[in-house]
Structure formats: structure tokens, C-alpha cells
Amino acid sequence: xxxxxxxxxxxxxxxxxxxxxxxxxxxxxxxxxxxxxxxxxxxxxxxxxxxxxxxxxxxxxxxxxxxxxxxxxxxxxxxxxxxxxxxxxxxxxxxxxxxxxxxxxxxxxxxxxxxxxxxxxxxxxxxxxxxxxxxxxxxxxxxxxxxxxxxxxxxxxxxxxxxxxxxxxxxxxxxxxxxxxxxxxxxxxxxxxxxxxxxxxxxxxxxxxxxxxxxxxxxxxxxxxxxxxxxxxxxxxxxxxxxxxxxxxxxxxxxxxxxxxxxxxxxxxxxxxxxxxxxxxxxxxxxxxxxxxxxxxxxxxxxxxxxxxxxxxxxxxxxxxxxxxxxxxxxxxxxxxxxxxxxxxxxxxxxxxxxxxxxxx
Amino acid sequence: xxxxxxxxxxxxxxxxxxxxxxxxxxxxxxxxxxxxxxxxxxxxxxxxxxxxxxxxxxxxxxxxxxxxxxxxxxxxxxxxxxxxxxxxxxxxxxxxxxxxxxxxxxxxxxxxxxxxxxxxxxxxxxxxxxxxxxxxxxxxxxxxxxxxxxxxxxxxxxxxxxxxxxxxxxxxxxxxxxxxxxxxxxxxxxxxxxxxxxxxxxxxxxxxxxxxxxxxxxxxxxxxxxxxxxxxxxxxxxxxxxxxxxxxxxxxxxxxxxxxxx
Numbered sequence: 001x002x003x004x005x006x007x008x009x010x011x012x013x014x015x016x017x018x019x020x021x022x023x024x025x026x027x028x029x030x031x032x033x034x035x036x037x038x039x040x041x042x043x044x045x046x047x048x049x050x051x052x053x054x055x056x057x058x059x060x061x062x063x064x065x066x067x068x069x070x071x072x073x074x075x076x077x078x079x080x081x082x083x084x085x086x087x088x089x090x091x092x093x094x095x096x097x098x099x100x101x102x103x104x105x106x107x108x109x110x111x112x113x114x115x116x117x118x119x120x121x122x123x124x125x126x127x128x129x130x131x132x133x134x135x136x137x138x139x140x141x142x143x144x145x146x147x148x149x150x151x152x153x154x155x156x157x158x159x160x161x162x163x164x165x166x167x168x169x170x171x172x173x174x175x176x177x178x179x180x181x182x183x184x185x186x187x188x189x190x191x192x193x194x195x196x197x198x199x200x201x202x203x204x205x206x207x208x209x210x211x212x213x214x215x216x217x218x219x220x221x222x223x224x225x226x227x228x229x230x231x232x233x234x235x236x237x238x239x240x241x242x243x244x245x246x247x248x249x250x251x252x253x254x255x256x257x258x259x260x261x262x263x264x265x266x267x268x269x270x271x272x273x274x275x276x277x278x279x280x281x282x283x284x285x286x287x288x289x290x291x292x293x294x295x296x297x298x299x300x301x302x303x304x305x306x307x308x309x310x311x312x313x314x315x316x317x318x319x320x321x322x323x324x325x326x327x328x329x330x331x332x333x334x335x336x337x338x339x340x341x342x343x344x345x346x347x348x349x350x351x352x353x354x355x356x357x358x359x360x361x
Numbered sequence: 362x363x364x365x366x367x368x369x370x371x372x373x374x375x376x377x378x379x380x381x382x383x384x385x386x387x388x389x390x391x392x393x394x395x396x397x398x399x400x401x402x403x404x405x406x407x408x409x410x411x412x413x414x415x416x417x418x419x420x421x422x423x424x425x426x427x428x429x430x431x432x433x434x435x436x437x438x439x440x441x442x443x444x445x446x447x448x449x450x451x452x453x454x455x456x457x458x459x460x461x462x463x464x465x466x467x468x469x470x471x472x473x474x475x476x477x478x479x480x481x482x483x484x485x486x487x488x489x490x491x492x493x494x495x496x497x498x499x500x501x502x503x504x505x506x507x508x509x510x511x512x513x514x515x516x517x518x519x520x521x522x523x524x525x526x527x528x529x530x531x532x533x534x535x536x537x538x539x540x541x542x543x544x545x546x547x548x549x550x551x552x553x554x555x556x557x558x559x560x561x562x563x564x565x566x567x568x569x570x571x572x573x574x575x576x577x578x579x580x581x582x583x584x585x586x587x588x589x590x591x592x593x594x595x596x597x598x599x600x601x602x603x604x605x606x607x608x609x610x611x612x613x614x615x616x617x618x619x620x621x622x623x
Contacts, residue, residue, distance in 0.1 A: 054522050074525040075534075081526040087519035091541045100537075101527030152527060 002066075003030035003188045004051070004156060009060035011046050020046045022212035023060065028205065033182055033189040035199035038209035039235065044192045045160055047209070051190060052158050053077045064155050075104070080149025080187075084161040086141045088133040094144045095120065095129040101152035119151035120144075122181065139170050146178070150185060157187040163198060175202060196236050200224060208232045230282065230359035239284040242326040243361060246279045252358060254283060254325035259301045261356035282361045287318065287331035289355035292338030292347050299350025303328070307341050321349060383600070390593035397588050408594040418579055418595060425559055425576035426602070428490075432497040432558040433551045439498070440505030441547065445535060447506070448513035449521075459510075466503045473500070474567035481568065488570025496564050501554035508553065512546025513539060545614035552610045556603055 004027070011021040021043040028034045036044035049055035051062055053074035061070045069077055080101075089097050098119050102112045120126050123143035133141055142162060149157060162178065163171045179202045182189050193199050199206050200220040207217045208231070216228040227233035234241075244254040252259050261283070293299060305321035305328065317339045319330045330349060332339040341347055385399055390408060392401030412418060446452070447459050465473060477496045478487055486492035516539050524534035540547075562577040569578050576599070584592050 052526055054525070073531075074522070075528050075530050077526070078528070079526055081523065083519045083523060085517065085519050087517065087523035089520060089524070089538055089542075091544075100524065100529070104528035104533070148523075148527065 001030050002027045003032075003064065004028040004034075004190070005061075005063040006047075006051070007061040007063070009047060009050055009062065010058050011043075011050060011055060012058050019043075019058075019212050021050065021057075024207075024209075024212075024214050025060075026207055026214060026217050028188060028190070030188055031183075031186045032204040033179070033191060033202060034205045034207060035203035036190065036192045036207050036209055037196060037199040037236070038194065040194060042209040043212040044194075044209050048158050048160055048190060048192050051156065052079050052081050054081075078152065078154055079156045079158055080152055080154030081158045082142070082145045082149050082160065082162050084164060086133075086145040086165070088141055088144055088148075090133050093130050093132055094125060094136065094147075097133070097144055098148045098151045101148060105152065115151055119147040122150065122185070123147045138166055139174060142166065142174065146181070150181075150187065154187065157182065157189040159189065159191045161192055161194070163193070163195070171198075178202070200236075206236075208236060210235070227284070227357060230284075233284040233357050233359065237286060238329070239286050239357075240290075240326070240328045242283040242285070242328075244281050244283055244325075244358075246277050246281055246358075248277055250353065252281060252283060252356075256324045257303065259283065259325060259356065260353040261358050262353045280361045281358050284357040284359070285328065285351055285355065287329045290328060290330040290349050290351050292330070292332070292341070293350040294337070295348070297348075297350070300353035301356070302348060302350050305347045305349045307343050307345050307347065310341065310343055319347075321347065323349065386593050386596050389590050390597045392590040392593070395589055397590055397593065401590070408590045411591050412594045412598065415591070418576070418583070421574055421576040421579040422598070424574070428493060428497060428575060429555045429558040431494055432501050433554040435494065435498045436501040436505040436554040437509075437547060437551050440502050440550065441509050441540070444506045444509030445513050445539070448510045449518075449535075449539075459506075462506050463503045465499055470500075470563040474564040477564060478567040487568055488573055490573065492568055493565065493573070493575070496568055497558040497561055500561060500564060501557045504553050504557055505550045508546055508550040509543065512543040512550075515546075516542045548610050548614050552606045555606055559602065560599075 006024050006026050009021055009024040010019055012019040024043070024047055026034070036047055038044050046055055050057045053069070053072060053076075057070065061068055063069065064077075089100065092100070095116050098116045099112050102115055107115070116129070117126065120129055123146055125140060125143050125147065128136060128140060133144065136144065142165070146162075159178070163175055166174055175198055191199075191202060200223075203220055205217065206220050206223045208215045208223060210231045216223055216232045218226075218228075223232060224237050227236060233239060242254045242259075244252040244259070247253050247258060250260055250262060252261060291299070293302065303323040303325055305323045307319050308322050308327070309320040311318040311320075312334075315334055317332050317334055319332065319338070319341060321328050321330060328349060330338075338347055389397060389399055389401055391404045391406065392398075393403035393405035393407065394401050443458075443462060447455060474496075477492075477499075481487045481492045481496070484492075486495070520542070521534050521539055524538045525531065529537060560577060561575070562581060565575045565578050566581070569575060574582075576595075580592060580595055580599075583595075
């Protein structure tokens, strides 16, 4: 059941050449976590702020549980927001911070205390209830912010880059904690991030944003494996990018060789793609889709390659290879065939037609 | 980098230049002689004793202290909403209003005093408490608004927004969150307004009457007719009050923090 629905949400800042958010529409089922993923300036935070009511849209609507909240001020929306800076009240203890939203709702002292205790226990901070924010570490402050947002039992939980202020070491643990917590309380959540790993690891749905628009909305696997646009293919995950020209249905010429791909709407450009002979395109091939082949082993696309560079990162070996089609990057697990190939050695690399993404250049 | 000796010497000379007259006054205030002469012929505390025995000056001191306290409260109460609006809200005419509030700082106090006299006389407010309070509040207000604008501006916008999302109306968020965080600034602003009123002489000269006079005015009149070191003792008392106010703020909140530089 749809819990959050955005309809053509638009925001134009005065004096800006392009709208910061340009007709964003999406739907989020109850209890799901949506990641708004994109580079800085793509409009993801502005979108979040419009959902919270902190920014007034120039067009479009925000609906929560079927109710149009577009015209409501933030204090009447019942949304728990965790800000990038946490925005704790510095003059109040952790417990008072968490209690504030309950107090504003006129909840009695006894129930307030119980719910503050519950929220602090949820984030594992019961012992530090009486500390002021400045006496807490960054990670602890973040949990207080989370407890404060959850204590009001919000219709929506909104997180603006909640991990960006944390140490890289802490980030992964906190990421998993937030996800587990979100699933435990069943909070429908919108999460803003510029980190694709974060988005892919945490979200049920990922909306990849660029220049104020949603380029693709889908499950993490879908966004990663079947990018809908060239931007998504570039921004999410890594890929070798080869320039080419369409020769015929499902065939692209890259340098000296013809490569095969399976044309379909998800390969960008829509139906009829493979017929557009002569079009200049760019091919995207993910490193993990490339396999070394033994002599005579078939594959849709086979390229002779020479290893230019070999990077050993523990469980994965990355090989940068020169091929007649251009430079390819292959990632092989340690111990598998080809993983021990030395710089300068020759390999045969293969990949399937369905793993090749083609976008107009 | 540690300041070099040239810088230290310059700083020393600067402070010496500023403080030398005060030191001279401090020494004369302990004079045993009958005139304002330096060096004094001998030392005693007789002029301090004379000061505390002088009913007229002591009454003026009390009046000035009460006036300054009332003015500080009024300037804060009037200045804080204005400062909040200037720091936080976007509305047409915002810059013009900010300028208008700061205007008394730019006018020569002589002009301001005359203008106030001409305005208050027909209202029968000249030489009255309400008239003095009004005039001093006008002079103190720009200081209150200036400091509070900085103090409110230093409170992160997100903190206030967080309060809104938790269900606080903008007014409650301002009172429960923004104002308490800006409280050190309010303490500094109050102290400064107190001192501005307490030291104000020129405008008061226009507005006081025979039965309602402030300490600086009384002091001014005293030196016009007398030349004994009593006035030096009085000057030291004034410095003492100012120092006490500053120390109080420093003790309560720390002046650097209060002025938003913490």
C-alpha cells in the first residue's frame, strides 16, 4: 500500500537558471526505505525538505497515507527528521531533546518519560540520558537525533545524509544499525545520500537523481544491474566505457571489433534501439561481468586482451586490460582463473550480450 | 605565532595611553588635598567619605541605576523581537527597518537631545521618568538589536527547523529553542544597554529637571562649580559599577561567548 506519494514536485530557487527539483514523482509503500541518491546539487535534499515542509514547492503535491499535506507547515506534519548536522538542542539533555516532540504534542509527564526511555533504549543510549549534546560523541549525538525523531512515532522518517559526519570506520556499523532499527519499528523512511554503497546496502527502493529529476526508480539490484540512463550507469557502480557506433540490430562497432548486445528498452533509448544504425553510442560493461576464457570457450563477445595493470586488494584482483575495443576493467576473485595473470600477459576476455549497456553518446 | 616584542611594546603603549588618565584620576581620588591637582599633596580616603555622605549625589546614583536597569529591560524586550525578525525572517523593508533602528547611533547626541526635548516638551514628558526612560531606551535599542541579531544569527537554522518538525509552532520554537541558546547574547546586550544608559550625559542634560537628575548630569554640574577631588572619587565609583556589570556577565556566561565569538 502506498504510504508516501510525490506528484510532480517542483522547486525553483529565485535567480537559479534551472529548477532545483523538477517534477519529481514517486510512490513508496508503507514500511519501506527509499534512498534518494545523487551527486551534490541534484535536488535530493531539497526534495526531502519539501516532504518535511521546510521548503515550499512551486508545484506538485506531497501525499502521506492518501492525505495531501502540501499546504501543511512542518509542525503539523508529524515527520521525524534527522538532519545532517543532527541539529540537537545544545541547551537540553539527551532525554530533554527526545522529550521535546512529545511535550509539543501535549503528552503527559508519565507517558512522556516512558516513551523517552523507550526511544533511548532503542538506540542504546539509556545510560547517557542526562548528558548534554556537547558531552556526547558524534555517533552518540546521531543516535539521540534518531531517538528524538522516532519518539514522536512519525508518519515518515526523513534522514538527510545521516552518516556523512561520521568516521569512515563507524559508518558501516551505524548504517546497518539504522537499517535494522528502521525495519524493527517499521518506519517508512526517506534517506538522502550521495554514497551509492550506502543507498544500495540500505534501501528497498533507490531513486537516482540528477539535475532535479529522478533518472531511475527501482530496487537496488535493478538500478545497479539495469541502469535506465547513461547517468545512472555512470553514477552507480563502476564500468568500462567504450565509444562505438551502431552497425545493425544488436551490433555495435568499437574500434576494430563488432560487439553484440541485446537491445531492449532497459538498455536506454527505448524500443527500436538496435535498428538505429550509424548512431554514436557509449557501451558500459561492469568489471564483474567480464570473465577470462579458456581456449575455445564460447561467449557472446570475445576480446584478446593484454594486462596493463594489476591491482591486488585482498579478495579481489582488478585487471586493467588493453583490447582492440578499448581499455577494459575486469574484477576477478582471488584464486579464480586469470586472477594470477601478470602485467604484460595475454588473456581472452568474454562477456555476455545481455550484460552490455548501450546509451546514446 | 607568538607576538613579537615590537607588537608587545605597541600594545603596551596603546593601553598606557588609554589608561593613563584613568590612573591619574584614581590617584587623585585618594588625595588628601582640597583641589584637583596632580600629584596630590598627600593621601587619604576623605573624598570617598565625602562622596558617600553627599545625599544629592547618592540619590542621583540610585536614580541612574534604576533608570539604567529599566532601560536595559525595555531595550531587550523591544530589541529581541526586532532582532529575531531581522536575523531570521525575510520580508520587504527588512534592511530599511534595520537601518532605521541603528539610526540613533549615527546622529550627534546633541541633535538627538534637542529633538527629544522638542518632541517631549509638548507631551509634558520632559524632566519626567517616562521621558528619560523613553529617550535612553532609544539610544540603547540599537545596541540591543545589534547584539541580539548576531546572537540569533549564530543559532543554526537547522536547530530551529528540527523544533518545527517535532511539532513546535514557529513562535514556540523561537521561545523554547532559539531564545535560550541566544541567552548569553541577551545577557551581554542587557549589560551594554545598562552601561549606555548609566553613562549617557548629553541627552540627559536636555531632559533632566531640577528634581529629576541623573548621576552624569550631577557630576557635570559639580565640576562646573567645584574643583575638589570628590568628583575623582565619584569617577572611580562609576568605573566600579561598569566593572561590576562586566564581571557579572563574564561570570554568568563569559563575554566572548556572550558576544558570539566563543
